[in-house]
Amino acid sequence: MREFSYARATGISEAAGSTARVIAGGTNLLDLMKLEVETPARLLDINHIGLDQIDEVENGLRIGALVRNADCAANERVRRDYPLLARAILAGASPQLRNRATTGGNLCQRTRCGYFMRLGTRCNKREPGSGCDAIDGINREHAIFGSSSACIATYPGDMAVALCALDATVQITGTGSSRSVPVRGFHRLPGDDPSRDNVLERGEIITSVTLPPPAGGRQVYRKVRDRASYAFALVSVACVLGIREGLISRANLAFGSVAHKPWHDPELEKALLGERPSPQLFTRAADLLVAQAKGKGDNDFKIPLLRRALIATLIDASGA
């Protein structure tokens, strides 16, 4: 690990606006620092600045940026009213990691791939302009949506996929100003600058994530992976499905491990709204979703896998 200086912030005002690299749970950052993929000169520990409460706000829920993943998934309101979020968090990492990882830190975990993690390979995310060895390399885990000629890495998290489906917002504070961004707009596609995973500007930190009033409906998080536990998704589906008088009244869907960001397709949701749930409808919707998908060879299997995972999730959520 490269040398760095360490400081401990005592309040939000010291953390927001700081040019040091912020560390919370550290479960992703320290791992990458050991690999020397991340080499911050200065670390600012924000574990002592508060932001660790879950509060009721405007019929929704505000989750502090430093609420640990384990506490968020165990929170009674989250379990009862946002089971999709609890299930997605519990699908990720291991109990030890969820005890450290935080709400804000989890959102900021790096979009990454095996090449990014490995010095000595070309990676535009790690070293802008150096090229991408993944595109023509071993790309089984890589993106099928929204990739560019610069990067085909995937955002590997689970929590953010659920937050996308639930249409949560991220509260951000910088030097003297605050803003709010939908989770659906928080992460970026790679374009020609894959070094940036999300829209946070220098000096900005996440202070909380706000969930809208409970969506109700059936909430399902389906994660397909190589082993039963403690593995990233190959594809995942987060689903909120409401049915009223036999017709779909609400359809919120987001997909994990298929793009540089949690993937959300408004056209897919439009195709489901107002329709009567049936396997035929779900098959048409899944065909629509994967119509724009592009494989790079090793990851071609993700396209039929995602299609089937979506159909199965919708059948599960609707009982059709």
Added chain:
Amino acid sequence: MSQNPSAKFTVNGQKVEYSGDPRRSLLDYLRDELSLSGTKKGCDHGQCGACTVIVDGRRVNSCLTLAMMQDGCEVATIEGLGNPASLTVLQRAFIAHDGFQCGYCTPGQICSATAMIAELEKGWPSYVSADLMAVAPSDQELRERMSGNLCRCGAYSNIIAAIREVLQVTQ
């Protein structure tokens, strides 16, 4: 803001203060500076769980947190749970059920399982809980909840049997 601060915390009830290189992980600090070598280094990347210790009652990977970040915390390691003259119920159960072969992962398994039993008592759900609001500790639950601890000898069945026995005694 405190620049170049030290970290004051406790390890197995003893007060310690760390003010060295901020790169030192809690794991390396425990092993190399406090000579508490019960906590093991496996992968050093949070993947194997051999380094699991209990910080403020919660199991964490000591390889993925810095000694400097423990300010104000209470750290418990395998040395703080029991000793050969006075084993914990779980340690006795690991011996009775052969919950290990080479033993390298065992301190991490026991720290992890000790904290996991406390999580069950608090009603925390897991990925395999059918009902998020009411948790029943089936073997499938125990396996999922111990998935952050690898055992390359493959003593998993016996580890689950040891934990199961403790749950039956205490609940």
